[in-house]
Amino acid sequence: MSISTTNEPCPCGSNLAYSNCCERLHTHQAVAKTPEELMRSRYSAFVLQQFDYLIETHHPAYRGQLNVQQLAESTPAQWLALQVESHAMAGDAGNVRFLAWYRDSAGIDAIHEHSNFVQEDGKWFYTDGKMLTVKMPGRNDSCICGSGKKFKQCCLKK
Secondary structure (H helix, E strand, O other): OOOOOOOOEOOOOOOOEHHHOHHHHHOOOOOOOOHHHHHHHHHHHHHOOOHHHHHHOEOHHHHOOOOHHHHHHHOOOEEEEEEEEEEEEEOOEEEEEEEEEEEEOOEEEEEEEEEEEEEEOOEEEEEEEEEOOOOOOOOOOEOOOOOOOEHHHOOOOO
16 A cells, blocks of 8 residues: 555554654654554555554564564555554553454454563664454454444445
């Protein structure tokens, strides 16, 4: 996905224009103030295939040999939505629990993770996360994309 203008909605689901949201972080005009803000910007970077940003915001002590090529090869073809379930911050540590919904050749699925973050020198970094079980929405539940339609009438149908 690409954003043709920075006035388009931000992929992170904040209801702000990309230019007033994650673009500021992606272009290094600002730094994330909270773990949730960093996590949202990382989701948007996945959607927009800004893999260098993902490497930069992954704490060096936790990223191992992860590189841009690996990220590009493991990214689903279509991201659908981000749902933040909870977030917390205490000093220089924080966590975010989220679902990142996507569609690939096997259908609709999500990354459900409890992610950990640390702050060093005024910058937040993703460290690691615990994968959680994904509960798929029912056909008559609200759609994951936030359209207000039933799941069966929206993303499940596409």
